[in-house]
Amino acid sequence: MSATAAPFDAVAAARAWRPPPLIATRWLRWAIYLGALLYAVLGVATVEVNWARAAEGLERGARFLAGFLPPDFLTKREDILEGLLESVTMTVVSTAIGIALSVPVALGASRNLAPLPIYLFCRAIIAISRTFQEVIIAIVFVAMVGFGPLAGMLTLAFATIGFMAKLLAEDIEDIERAQAEAVRATGAGWFSWIAWGVLPQVKPRLIGLSAYRLDINFRESAVLGLVGAGGIGDTLNTAFDRYEFDTAAAILLIIIAIVLACEYASGWLRRWVQ
């Protein structure tokens, strides 16, 4: 700094300083804020609420809920048990198959391992698997293989591939390069390199995701019954169709209990492998 320059005034600079706004361009910032507000006002204005109908619905809803009480676990216990067993089988088998298939897809979908063509192919598999909601896939599979748990199993396995492969590939892309490089430098072959340099780094995540997916698959298996893909959802659907709301309530309670147990178990497992 030259001797003639005015001394820097930190106080004035501090007074002029403002935290940077989220959107730097002033007119764009206001345009977005005003646009959002306008949209909200117009949106609310277009909703037609029939208060009389809502009040009536409230009463009807109360009667509907009253039909659930008390839950009846016993009358249809064989149907419930069969549905449950089917759901659990469906969940376990589809999770196992899905994980087994997702590992090679995940390896292929990791940019740091796979050459570009394989990477794009595996990413495409993931994208297709993740695009459609399980129920939509289930409808397709039911059309293909008929009603029953096979369709549900195929659906869940297919959805598992996209879910697991995407998240696992993310983890593989984040591995410590040096550790993998060191294993490669020993002259290890490709498979040994994956098994020793890459797998140990992603194992906790692989186990954690598997447990999480098992839990998701059970929940989904309950939904899939609604489109005829077998399991406890089928039983639930039948109960509703026959206006057996007390049985339906029992099934819902069982589903809630199992989902909670699964969630607790998978959370515990994930903490344990860290």
Place this chain on the structure above:
Amino acid sequence: MTPDARPLLALRGLTKRYPTGDLALDGVDLEVPPGQVMALIGPSGAGKSTLIRCVNRLVEPSAGEVRLDGEDLTRLGRGALRRARRRMGMIFQEYALVERLSVMENVLSGRLGYTGFWAAWFRRFPRRDVVEAFRLLDRVGLAHMADKRADALSGGQRQRVGIVRALMQDPALLLVDEPTASLDPKTSRQIMRLLVELCEERGLAAIVNIHDVALAQEFARRIVGLRQGRIVFDGPAETLDAAALTRIYGEEDWSRTIRRAEAAEEEELA
């Protein structure tokens, strides 16, 4: 040239240009005879790391030859390259141990180049490999740590495991990339001393990338200086003077740096 004088490693016109356009190595010619520990010094970005990675082709050279025992490694196919890599042990700056594996597993991973996939998957290594692993761990004072996880070790211990892993390959040459960069001064000296001792015991040649000029002078007989991908100094450690350092690193007051090696020696004796 007599057969005895044939270099273990010979680089001819070794050049590496990265896809970004950076010329990391610019026609490097270098010969390393069997059993010689050579220090490679130079400023950050001079290409030291690229040079040793071009030797075992963790980085693919753009041009030039890398001859190990006369065989040009740059022309090898995948299988032959893997076999050639077994003869070059590598030691890394941040140890590069697989942290979730045990010390023993890390050490045995040095044998992966000799082991089939299923044997490696089920950790079924030949008994003599396991015996050798324990012998080497004991040599570096870590036999009792065999079943510890690698990330439970201190920096100096991890680097010793890294050295043992490289030795398990039964190499002829060690490629050592900044072995002391993450270590305190005392541990650095211990590691360098161990490295040099082991090379002498086993008749290994080594290229040691190192930032610390004083350490390089103390532990290596030959020093090669790299600047902007070219060799600008190559001579015995004693001949590395202020003029040479200026050629390698640029203008700076080097008088203290050169004296430091001697001073540190005295300090240790005292």
